[in-house]
Amino acid sequence: MKVSEALASRISCRAFLPEPVPLATVRAILEGAARAPSGGNLQPWHVHVLTGAPLKALIADIAARTALTPRGEGTEYAVYPPDLKEPYAARRFKCGEDMYRLLGVEREDRKGRGAQFRRNFELFGAPVGLFVYLDRTMGPPQWADCGMFLQSVMLLAREHGLHTCAQEAWAQWHGTLAEHLSPPAEHMFFCTIALGRMDETAPVNRLKTERAAVDDFARFLGF
Numbered sequence: 587m588k589v590s591e592a593l594a595s596r597i598s599c600r601a602f603l604p605e606p607v608p609l610a611t612v613r614a615i616l617e618g619a620a621r622a623p624s625g626g627n628l629q630p631w632h633v634h635v636l637t638g639a640p641l642k643a644l645i646a647d648i649a650a651r652t653a654l655t656p657r658g659e660g661t662e663y664a665v666y667p668p669d670l671k672e673p674y675a676a677r678r679f680k681c682g683e684d685m686y687r688l689l690g691v692e693r694e695d696r697k698g699r700g701a702q703f704r705r706n707f708e709l710f711g712a713p714v715g716l717f718v719y720l721d722r723t724m725g726p727p728q729w730a731d732c733g734m735f736l737q738s739v740m741l742l743a744r745e746h747g748l749h750t751c752a753q754e755a756w757a758q759w760h761g762t763l764a765e766h767l768s769p770p771a772e773h774m775f776f777c778t779i780a781l782g783r784m785d786e787t788a789p790v791n792r793l794k795t796e797r798a799a800v801d802d803f804a805r806f807l808g809f
């Protein structure tokens with residue numbers, strides 16, 4: 587698969603098949619993604635990979651706690667700026683509206699929207715979860731480096747016929763994650779990547795989010 591094909595076919599998959607992913611495949615994806623660039627070759631990412639019984643136990647624990655504390659424990663970082671301005675706010679809004687439209691969930695159906703959001707904490711049925719941390723001493727440049735690593739994971743997953751969904755929503759359960767994963771205290775949770783084979787029949791997986799035209803975000807000088 588060409589890189590362009592992997593980019594074009596990558597989506598945030600929100601319905602997976604339960605088919606297991608072999609350890610060798612996960613290792614190959616991570617080994618390839620480790621070639622992602624990082625300033626000074628710091629390689630600031632740390633990944634906990636769960637499947638099987640450990641993942642089921644985590645998901646069950648989150649479900650039980652969500653029933654008592656629907657909003658979770660709060661995040662250690664702002665997933666979005668508090669006053670998201672345009673055009674970013676409109677893009678986020680449209681993404682959500684398009685997704686719920688495919689699911690047949692009306693805007694007024696808060697129960698239905700809440701149920702779909704909680705699917706985040708089931709990894710949308712994915713058999714593998716990659717839980718990604720960074721050292722707390724790292725700054726914005728290293729977070730950017732981690733983003734390049736995550737993109738590499740997602741593109742390599744496509745090469746293996748798999749799909750992914752990067753989920754910052756899990757940040758609101760960072761404390762519970764720490765209980766299950768026992769990360770060093772100096773590590774801060776960033777996001778999860780759900781990994782598995784896409785359910786091709788699920789309407790939500792027909793969502794192809796729009797992208798701005800190149801001339802909307804790029805200037806060309808000296809050509």
